Amino acid sequence: MSLDPKTYKPEHFLWQFEEGVGRVALNVPSQKNPLTFESYAELRDFFRELVYIDEVKAIVFGSTEGNFCSGGNVHDIIGPLIKMDMIGLLKFTRMTGDLVKAMRGCPQPIIAAVNGISAGAGAIIAMASDFRYATPDAQTAFLFNRVGLAGCDMGACAILPRLIGQGRASELLFTGRALGAEEGERWGYFNKVVAEEELEAEAMKMAKRLASGPTFANGITKNQLNMEWDMSLDTAIEAEAQAQAICMQTEDFARAYHAFIAKEKPVFEGN
Structure with missing residues (x-):
């Protein structure tokens, strides 16, 4: 993939680019912006390519119409996973983990602007970012336990304890309960909680500051x-x-x- 940030047109997410700052956002607001097999793969490839794109100096991963990301699409992902054999399942879980590797591996700082729901893999995307801003009503849930899965998904057991501590991470990963914005800021998960109408501006302000730096x-x-x-x-x-x-x-x-x-x-x- 050869990516020109000025003309890049992804199929499965939104992209805007101006003054060295790129904005990424999922765009299925009727379902609170879930991920699909295709959007996982395209996001993975996009963040991998950023290693070679000097023009992009910072990224904002934003929300759309009141929500960040509701995780894997129930019909497009969860249903097919039930029918896969172990080889297919491992291929999928490695692919989703590769998205986190690509986000951590690109040199550009990533700012998650979390409005509304950030659940499952959506919570992971925010977690894997370098900064997290949220609105007061943001709800974050690493809900794998609630669907019969382990909390060890896409690097959660490695990254989350480093952000909020082992005990607090254990609570979220063993129970899948929602983490509110105020509690998340107190725990050090969110860098800042701002009013909904200020979220994008605050995230972009930080992104532009980073983009104008060394x-x-x-x-x-x-x-x-x-x-x-x-x-x-x-x-x-x-x-x-x-x-x-x-x-x-x-x-x-x-x-x-x-x-x-x-x-x-x-x-x-x-x-």
Whole structure:
């Protein structure tokens, strides 16, 4: 796939691009924006391709008509899964996990703007983002347990405890209960809760701030956050020393220095 962000027209989700910021959103509002086999795969391929698209500097994964994502479509996904053999099921679960790998693997920071329902795989998409903003009535549910499945889906047992702690993650994953916006902000799951009419503007404000920053260095930060999960402290410090030395060779680092000397605000270019 060769992706030009200015002309890109996905089949299974919405895409807008302006001033270095891309906006993604599912668009089946009558069903609270569920995922299908096709939208899973297209989103996976899209986030994989972002590794090579320097023009896109930040992503907002938004909501549509009052909801973020209700998870896998009952008729298009859940029904067919009941009929699959183990080989087919494993192919599916690996494909859905690949979406999270692609989101974590792309250098662009991703901001989830969560309005209304964020359930199942929809909760996972928000969880896998780098920032999460929500409206006061947002409801997040890792509801796999409630449909007879384990909570260990698409990296939930790895990522969620790192966001909110082991005990709180255990509660959500063992029960599938809904997490409200206020509680989610208190637990550290949501970065910020804002009024519904302000959600998109707040998410875009952060995205534009990130897009105007040292985007190469931002990508390094995201990479180190990923890599250092299973490193010892000594290994992590050495990895950060090497990463920072690379960033010190960028033009953005020199631009920041010269701007400081001139008492001006640096204008970063991402190189």
